[in-house]
Amino acid sequence: MLIRPQTTAPAQAPMLEPLAHGGELAAARRMFPAAPEPFIDLSTGINPQPYPLPALRSEIFARLPDRASIRALAAVAAAAYGAPSADHVAPAPGTQILLPHVAALVPPGRAAILRTTYAEHARAVTLAGHDVNEVADADGLAHADLAIVVNPNNPDGRVVDKATLLRIAKDLRLRDGILVVDESFADVAHGASLAGEVDRDNIVVLRSFGKFYGLAGLRLGFALAAPELINRIEAVLGPWAVAGPAIEIGKAALGDNEWRQQTLNRLAMDAKRLDGLLADAGLAVVGGTSLYRLAESSNATECFNRLGRAGILVRRFAEQPQWLRFGLPADETAWQRLSDALGLN
Amino acid sequence: MLIRPQTTAPAQAPMLEPLAHGGELAAARRMFPAAPEPFIDLSTGINPQPYPLPALRSEIFARLPDRASIRALAAVAAAAYGAPSADHVAPAPGTQILLPHVAALVPPGRAAILRTTYAEHARAVTLAGHDVNEVADADGLAHADLAIVVNPNNPDGRVVDKATLLRIAKDLRLRDGILVVDESFADVAHGASLAGEVDRDNIVVLRSFGKFYGLAGLRLGFALAAPELINRIEAVLGPWAVAGPAIEIGKAALGDNEWRQQTLNRLAMDAKRLDGLLADAGLAVVGGTSLYRLAESSNATECFNRLGRAGILVRRFAEQPQWLRFGLPADETAWQRLSDALGLN
Numbered sequence: 001m002l003i004r005p006q007t008t009a010p011a012q013a014p015m016l017e018p019l020a021h022g023g024e025l026a027a028a029r030r031m032f033p034a035a036p037e038p039f040i041d042l043s044t045g046i047n048p049q050p051y052p053l054p055a056l057r058s059e060i061f062a063r064l065p066d067r068a069s070i071r072a073l074a075a076v077a078a079a080a081y082g083a084p085s086a087d088h089v090a091p092a093p094g095t096q097i098l099l100p101h102v103a104a105l106v107p108p109g110r111a112a113i114l115r116t117t118y119a120e121h122a123r124a125v126t127l128a129g130h131d132v133n134e135v136a137d138a139d140g141l142a143h144a145d146l147a148i149v150v151n152p153n154n155p156d157g158r159v160v161d162k163a164t165l166l167r168i169a170k171d172l173r174l175r176d177g178i179l180v181v182d183e184s185f186a187d188v189a190h191g192a193s194l195a196g197e198v199d200r201d202n203i204v205v206l207r208s209f210g211k212f213y214g215l216a217g218l219r220l221g222f223a224l225a226a227p228e229l230i231n232r233i234e235a236v237l238g239p240w241a242v243a244g245p246a247i248e249i250g251k252a253a254l255g256d257n258e259w260r261q262q263t264l265n266r267l268a269m270d271a272k273r274l275d276g277l278l279a280d281a282g283l284a285v286v287g288g289t290s291l292y293r294l295a296e297s298s299n300a301t302e303c304f305n306r307l308g309r310a311g312i313l314v315r316r317f318a319e320q321p322q323w324l325r326f327g328l329p330a331d332e333t334a335w336q337r338l339s340d341a342l343g344l345n
Numbered sequence: 346m347l348i349r350p351q352t353t354a355p356a357q358a359p360m361l362e363p364l365a366h367g368g369e370l371a372a373a374r375r376m377f378p379a380a381p382e383p384f385i386d387l388s389t390g391i392n393p394q395p396y397p398l399p400a401l402r403s404e405i406f407a408r409l410p411d412r413a414s415i416r417a418l419a420a421v422a423a424a425a426y427g428a429p430s431a432d433h434v435a436p437a438p439g440t441q442i443l444l445p446h447v448a449a450l451v452p453p454g455r456a457a458i459l460r461t462t463y464a465e466h467a468r469a470v471t472l473a474g475h476d477v478n479e480v481a482d483a484d485g486l487a488h489a490d491l492a493i494v495v496n497p498n499n500p501d502g503r504v505v506d507k508a509t510l511l512r513i514a515k516d517l518r519l520r521d522g523i524l525v526v527d528e529s530f531a532d533v534a535h536g537a538s539l540a541g542e543v544d545r546d547n548i549v550v551l552r553s554f555g556k557f558y559g560l561a562g563l564r565l566g567f568a569l570a571a572p573e574l575i576n577r578i579e580a581v582l583g584p585w586a587v588a589g590p591a592i593e594i595g596k597a598a599l600g601d602n603e604w605r606q607q608t609l610n611r612l613a614m615d616a617k618r619l620d621g622l623l624a625d626a627g628l629a630v631v632g633g634t635s636l637y638r639l640a641e642s643s644n645a646t647e648c649f650n651r652l653g654r655a656g657i658l659v660r661r662f663a664e665q666p667q668w669l670r671f672g673l674p675a676d677e678t679a680w681q682r683l684s685d686a687l688g689l690n
Contacts, residue, residue, distance in 0.1 A: 026413040041408070050407045061594075062395045063386070064561040068371040093438040093564065096583040120583065127581055216409040217589030219438065236472055238441040238465065243588055244562030249406075 028313040035311035040334050041327070043315040045154060045185060045292035047267065048330035050214030051253040060244035067239065073247045073254075077222050080254040081195040081207055087227045088198050090234050091242045091250070095184060095206045095221030099124030101236050102204050105229060106178050109145030114138060114160070116319060117150045121182065138164050141179070142171035150182040152189045155294045155317065155325045156287035159192045166197060173202050178229075180204045184221075187212035187260075188267060188290045201226045209246075211291060212263070213253045220246040267291060270328045273335075278326065281342035286323075293326045300324050310341035373658040380656035385679050386672070388660040390499060390530060390637035392612065393675035395559030396598040405589035412584065418592050418599075422567050425599040426540040426552055432572040433543050435579050436587045436595070440529060440551045440566030444469030446581050447549050450574060451523050454490030459483060459505070461664060462495045466527065483509050486524070487516035495527040497534045500639045500662065500670045501632035504537045511542060518547050523574075525549045529566075532557035532605075533612060533635045546571045554591075556636060557608070558598045565591040612636060615673045618680075623671065626687035631668075638671045645669050655686035 025041050075086035083089055092098050099120060103111070108129030113121050115134040122132050130146055138160050141147035147168060152159045169179040183205050186193045194205050205224040210216035220242065223233050234241075242250075253259070271290035278285050283295035283303070292315075297303060300322050307314055315325035329335045339345055370386050420431035428434055437443045444465060448456070453474030458466050460479035467477050475491055483505050486492035492513060497504045514524040528550050531538045539550050550569040555561035565587065568578050587595075598604070616635035623630050628640035628648070637660075642648060645667050652659055660670035674680045684690055 024411055026411050044409065046407070046409070050403070053403060053406060058395070058398060059562075061398060061560050061562045061590075062391070064389065064391070064555075066369055066371050093442070093588065094583075094585055096585050097438070097442075099583065100581050123580075124583070210409075215406050216585075217404075217406045219585065219588040235468075236445050238439075238444065238469070240439055240441050240561075240564065243438065243564040243591065245406075245590055246588065 025313060028308060032308040032311070035309055037311065040312045040329065040337060042329065042338070043313045043325075044211075044216070044327050045289070045325075046211050046216045046327065047214035047263065047291060048328055048334075049263070049266070051249070051256070051259060053215075054249060054252050056245055056248060060248050063244065064240055065242060065244050065247050069244075069247050069251075070242060073242070073251050074222075076251050076254045077207070078224075080260075081205075081222070081224060082190075082193060083195045083205075083224045084199050088224055088230060090223040090225070090230045090237065091247070092221050092223065092233075092237055093241055093243065093246065094210070094219040095182070095208045095223075096120060097219075098206060098221060098223050098233065100127045101233055102178075102180055102206070102223060103128035103130060103146060104236075105204070105232060106145050106176065109177075110143070111146040111148065112141045112144035113148045114141060114150070114153070116156070116317075118154050118182070118184075121148050121150070138168060142168050144172065145175060145177045146180065147172055147177065148180045148182065150184070151192055151194075152185050152289050154185060155292065155315070155323065157289045157294065158287065159189060162192065162194060162197070165194055166200075169197075169200060169203050176202075178202045178204060180206065182206045184208035184211055185289045185291055188264065195224050198224045199226055201228065204229060209250055209254070215249065215253075218246045218249060219243070220250050264290075267328065274326060274328060277335075277339055277342060277344065280344050283324070288325070291328070295324050295326060296322050297324070298322060307338075307341050310337065312338060312341050370658060373653060377653040377656070380654055382656060385657045385674065385682060387674065387683070388658045388670075389556075389561070389672050390634070390670075391556050391561045391672065392559035392608065392636060393673055393679075394608070394611070396594070396601070396604060398560075399594060399597050401590055401593060405593050408589065409585055410587060410589050410592050414589075414592050414596075415587060418587070418596050419567075421596050421599045422552070423569075425605075426550075426567070426569060427535075427538060428540045428550075428569045429544050433569055433575060435568040435570070435575045435582065436592070437566050437568065437578075437582055438586055438588065438591070439555070439564040440527070440553045440568075441465060442564075443551060443566060443568050443578070445472045446578055447523075447525055447551070447568060448473035448475060448491060449581075450549065450577060451490050451521065454522075455488075456491040456493065457486045457489035458493045459486060459495070459498070461501070461662075463499045463527070463529075466493050466495070483513060487513050489517065490520060490522045491525065492517055492522065493525045493527065495529070496537055496539075497530050497634050499530060500637065500660070500668065502634045502639065503632065504534060507537065507539060507542070510539055511545075514542075514545060514548050518545075521547075523547045523549060525551065527551045529553035529556055530634045530636055533609065540569050543569045544571055546573065549574060554595055554599070560594065560598070563591045563594060564588070565595050609635075612673065619671060619673060622680075622684055622687060622689065625689050628669070628687075633670070636673070640669050640671060641667050642669070643667060652683075652686050655682065657683060657686050 111130035456475035554565035
């Protein structure tokens with residue numbers, strides 16, 4: 001689904017604080033002190049039904065993770081994501097912490113980011129010394145030293161097709177540029193992934209573990225790239241970047257194809273159910289993935305506040321005040337409370 | 346205890362691979378395939394009796410850590426380490442991952458590292474673009490742009506006193522230089538810590554959580570510095586650098602003064618017991634802290650191999666082949682096996 005960003009909105013408007021990121025329940029509780037508890041957090045794109053935690057030996061917490069276990073995790077991740085080999089995978093404590101490192105793979109120059117998207121990319125790229133240019137369509141990426149695409153995009157779910165991305169990567173190579181594809185939500189859009197193409201030497205794919213597997217607190221993510229780039233990323237992360245519990249849980253979850261398939265089916269059904277609710281409430285669903293849905297309404301602010309007073313936090317956007325992003329309710333109680341808060345009962 | 350590094354040894358000799366770092370049991374098992382199991386790992390300076398793991402709510406793994414919980418951890422860490430306030434503390438997924446970021450706080454220039462010490466500092470400083478100079482005494486640090494001291498030092502336990510460090514920091518300030526004090530083992534040498542001095546604007550103290558608390562797999566460490574430097578470090582780490590389990594366990598452990606005092610007492614007794622064993626075995630104890638002891642012997646290689654064949658891994662040093670570093674045995678079985686392997690029974 002392709003959503004054109006509204007060109008009338010300022011490209012770099014400050015985000016609303018303190019709700020700039022999803023997941024800030026503490027701030028929501030201050031904002032809506034009379035809301036019923038428990039607060040329901042629909043402000044993230046995190047699967048609300050996590051991968052079941054395996055029993056963890058205490059040794060996993062006590063010992064330094066050894067290289068063999070990190071490489072075993074890389075091998076499982078390569079298979080799950082479709083990367084050519086474990087040598088094409090750098091495990092990290094989340095994709096977030098990778099952003100400045102990946103941006104520093106090319107010397108400071110011109111960075112282009114396909115807008116409107118996750119604000120942390122612009123911040124990380126600026127930290128790495130690049131000039132940032134937010135572009136409205138994929139063709140605008142080809143003239144940069146560092147091009148960044150979130151695919152599928154957050155929040156609108158826009159997908160840039162593989163052929164277009166590979167053409168951009170080819171153009172970028174002419175000036176030793178790198179294409180970064182943030183595939184944080186690509187678990188639910190597997191066909192769009194460039195994971196299988198990273199042996200080309202100027203593509204870096206970022207994969208988030210915590211969103212699809214519902215374990216964002218674990219802090220686990222991956223860079224997929226040609227081995228030379230992986231070596232540079234791993235050098236700056238150092239030998240013990242990933243925690244023992246993340247290694248163990250990551251290996252179990254990424255190797256569990258049955259859970260993945262069941263979860264893909266469930267998320268698709270739940271996204272459809274959510275679309276139905278939002279439509280019934282008069283909110284136009286204009287994009288998203290099966291981990292989150294983007295709704296548009298001229299009454300978005302009023303709706304945000306109504307939901308907040310009912311103890312439900314959704315994601316709003318300073319740049320696009322007509323948008324609200326909804327994550328999936330975790331259980332029937334949450335579905336019911338959302339339905340009630342939307343005035344549907 | 347002050348150990349003069351041997352000036353005849355090359356300052357930057359390559360470390361032995363694959364045993365360059367402590368904790369590589371998998372490599373040890375390949376090296377000594379007939380050794381009895383379980384292998385006993387004495388190759389690290391990690392407390393072998395960890396802080397008892399509290400029960401962890403599954404939400405800790407599922408949700409993105411929010412800013413309030415990170416700042417609560419920073420406040421507990423500030424109190425435990427003696428930093429002026431939570432604003433002087435940046436929590437991180439281990440101190441290791443902080444090293445290149447801290448090195449990048451000053452523009453590429455001359456870095457001086459007090460030798461002989463933990464090899465990762467030279468590597469991280471080089472990554473940040475500095476020329477590295479390993480110096481033999483603390484006075485050699487004062488003419489750098491970035492000066493690095495591990496205090497107490499690993500592996501020899503050398504302690505540089507606070508007055509000397511503060512004088513160096515003052516000299517460094519003349520050229521906008523920064524003093525980095527790696528206090529990874531300072532829990533057992535509290536009087537030497539510069540944590541209370543970090544409001545001076547050019548001192549960064551690094552504190553490791555995992556070593557003293559015996560939870561190295563958790564990946565938790567801290568930078569302590571003036572708030573302006575903390576803000577720069579936190580900007581590059583991003584908003585979710587530390588995992589939920591690390592936040593929860595860190596808060597509980599760092600706030601537990603009773604456990605800390607009991608552990609200080611136990612470690613001191615165990616270090617004394619280890620010194621006795623090593624002396625009985627004809628190994629001269631030449632330094633260390635109560636988390637590890639450094640022994641010297643002309644038969645160090647033979648001793649390393651004898652211990653390895655008995656299923657006990659200790660730490661050796663390519664630059665100082667006469668040295669062996671011993672961590673503390675975890676329990677009576679391990680003490681007995683060490684004693685046997687040293688030929689004492």
